[in-house]
Amino acid sequence: MFKRVLVAVDGSEHAWRALDHAVALAKAMGSETLGVVHVRPSLTTLAYSYGFDGAAAPYGTFAERMVAELKAAEDRSRELLQEAEDRVRAAGLDSVQVVRHAEEGAVVRKILDLVRREGYELLVMGSRGMSRAAGLILGSVSQSLVANLPCSVMVVESRTEKEATGHETAKSTAES
Amino acid sequence: MFKRILVAVDGSPNAWEALAHAVALAKGVGAERIGVVHVRPSLTTLSHAYGFDELAMHHLNLARRMERELKEGETQSRALLREAVARIRDAGIEESKVACHAEEGPVVRKILDVVQREGYDLLVMGSRGMGRAAGLLLGSVTQSLVANMPCTVLVVECREHLRGEC
Numbered sequence: 001m002f003k004r005v006l007v008a009v010d011g012s013e014h015a016w017r018a019l020d021h022a023v024a025l026a027k028a029m030g031s032e033t034l035g036v037v038h039v040r041p042s043l044t045t046l047a048y049s050y051g052f053d054g055a056a057a058p059y060g061t062f063a064e065r066m067v068a069e070l071k072a073a074e075d076r077s078r079e080l081l082q083e084a085e086d087r088v089r090a091a092g093l094d095s096v097q098v099v100r101h102a103e104e105g106a107v108v109r110k111i112l113d114l115v116r117r118e119g120y121e122l123l124v125m126g127s128r129g130m131s132r133a134a135g136l137i138l139g140s141v142s143q144s145l146v147a148n149l150p151c152s153v154m155v156v157e158s159r160t161e162k163e164a165t166g167h168e169t170a171k172s173t174a175e176s
Numbered sequence: 177m178f179k180r181i182l183v184a185v186d187g188s189p190n191a192w193e194a195l196a197h198a199v200a201l202a203k204g205v206g207a208e209r210i211g212v213v214h215v216r217p218s219l220t221t222l223s224h225a226y227g228f229d230e231l232a233m234h235h236l237n238l239a240r241r242m243e244r245e246l247k248e249g250e251t252q253s254r255a256l257l258r259e260a261v262a263r264i265r266d267a268g269i270e271e272s273k274v275a276c277h278a279e280e281g282p283v284v285r286k287i288l289d290v291v292q293r294e295g296y297d298l299l300v301m302g303s304r305g306m307g308r309a310a311g312l313l314l315g316s317v318t319q320s321l322v323a324n325m326p327c328t329v330l331v332v333e334c335r336e337h338l339r340g341e342c
Contacts, residue, residue, distance in 0.1 A: 025201065
């Protein structure tokens with residue numbers, strides 16, 4: 001039913017869990033393509049996180065640091081996508097074509113663009129990613145992607161056991 | 177991973193499409209249970225819809241009308257769930273794996289309760305249901321359910337123009 005599935009990864013445990021779900025889903029649905037997308041920060045995004053004042057300071061070292069970070073981000077992104085593909089293969093999903101998408105820039109915008117450009121029918125992601133804002137059920141990126149709903153979306157629940165105690169208790173009582 | 181799948185239905189075409197996706201998924205992963213939930217309005221919900229002022233007027237007609245609507249709501253709910261079960265069965269899933277949840281009251285709260293009580297690990301629903309607010313990508317019920325994330329959630333996108341694009 002979902003021939004083209006895209007999963008967004010960022011190296012977080014939540015995202016790997018989402019990848020596992022996407023693989024299970026692709027298997028179950030007989031999907032043809034499983035895309036994996038990672039969006040790394042661009043110079044602009046980095047400049048924002050440092051603050052423009054910092055970026056504007058004419059420090060040679062600062063510029064070097066930015067260049068080094070961009071380069072490191074590119075390497076990390078490549079490794080991450082490689083790992084994602086390895087995990088898909090390790091799960092024994094041979095029939096599906098794995099496509100890696102290394103993007104740079106604003107995370108939500110880039111993922112939305114990719115879904116539309118490549119005609120993905122289902123986007124799978126974790127309920128939250130790298131940032132660790134306490135108590136947040138849905139991360140800002142996931143929230144924004146669902147709100148924009150470029151296609152069908154699966155948000156994989158990834159609260160820790162502790163956070164989901166009520167739910168776990170309900171489950172065990174239901175099974176007993 | 178997707179052992180227990182719940183689909184929320186409300187009679188809208190989007191919900192039927194969500195059901196079709198849930199069934200395909202349940203078959204593919206060999207889910208042990210597929211549940212269907214429908215939440216009908218309670219007397220309180222109806223009173224809110226009519227406005228309490230009108231209720232306070234003690235019109236016998238209004239009381240009768242409310243009673244009739246509640247009864248109709250129950251009948252409709254039962255018919256809807258019957259149709260859902262028939263669709264699931266026709267898709268080749270044993271009836272012993274199908275569960276029906278006829279609930280009454282506030283929609284979001286009731287669905288969250290069912291997920292937690294019955295330990296569902298995937299909730300499937302349409303991107304929006306009966307409400308037809310123009311331009312809304314995500315219906316209020318869907319939005320609220322995603323925000324509460326009782327379990328993994330699949331929002332099935334049903335906009336015609338998008339499907340054409342994809």
